[in-house]
Amino acid sequence: MSQFDNVSIIKKANIYFDGKVSSRTVQFADGTHKTLGLMAEGDYTFSTEAAELMEILAGHVEVKLAGQENWQTVVGGESFNVDANSSFDIKVTGIADYCCSYL
Amino acid sequence: MSQFDNVSIIKKANIYFDGKVSSRTVQFADGTHKTLGLMAEGDYTFSTEAAELMEILAGHVEVKLAGQENWQTVVGGESFNVDANSSFDIKVTGIADYCCSYL
Numbered sequence: 001m002s003q004f005d006n007v008s009i010i011k012k013a014n015i016y017f018d019g020k021v022s023s024r025t026v027q028f029a030d031g032t033h034k035t036l037g038l039m040a041e042g043d044y045t046f047s048t049e050a051a052e053l054m055e056i057l058a059g060h061v062e063v064k065l066a067g068q069e070n071w072q073t074v075v076g077g078e079s080f081n082v083d084a085n086s087s088f089d090i091k092v093t094g095i096a097d098y099c100c101s102y103l
Numbered sequence: 104m105s106q107f108d109n110v111s112i113i114k115k116a117n118i119y120f121d122g123k124v125s126s127r128t129v130q131f132a133d134g135t136h137k138t139l140g141l142m143a144e145g146d147y148t149f150s151t152e153a154a155e156l157m158e159i160l161a162g163h164v165e166v167k168l169a170g171q172e173n174w175q176t177v178v179g180g181e182s183f184n185v186d187a188n189s190s191f192d193i194k195v196t197g198i199a200d201y202c203c204s205y206l
Contacts, residue, residue: 002115008108009129011202012160013141019198022141024127026112038116038125057115095122099114 004028017044023100032102039096047087051103055079059096064089107131120147126203135205142199150190154206158182162199167192 126140
């Protein structure tokens, strides 16, 4: 699915890490929301409240979930899940375009 | 208006200048579209096909329209218009969050 239909989008951007990570919030009729975002090259740690599904739309990242030792490679078209009230480390090569769903 | 309702959003980001400028395309029921984007600090030149209304949602930019000598300061909440088939130079301080309407 290349687009989301019948949604609302919050105009103001969400900006993190001095703009190296940014996103827009998309709200769905069923009350759920997702963010469409971009990560510049770099290493970041994100914490979660709700569980998350992170879909990498384009790009190449390495991810290490909280409590795990190993890094997993995730590229465009692939995704990873993060538990609620947890965190993940992520290393971005180039630019990563992502969609985050809050489960 | 802080959000757009009943729209479609293209998931894939539009990326320019090695990611220093990026945007998402929002499509409206009436067939028009806008882009919601971010510009990192820097100097850029953009060309237009359709005429454009550039709303600066947040940030501080200096703009010089094609054929003009003077730079104009545009800050969050303000906007500027660009003719069709023209161009503009823009100097961004910090991060600029914008909405571009294609007229």
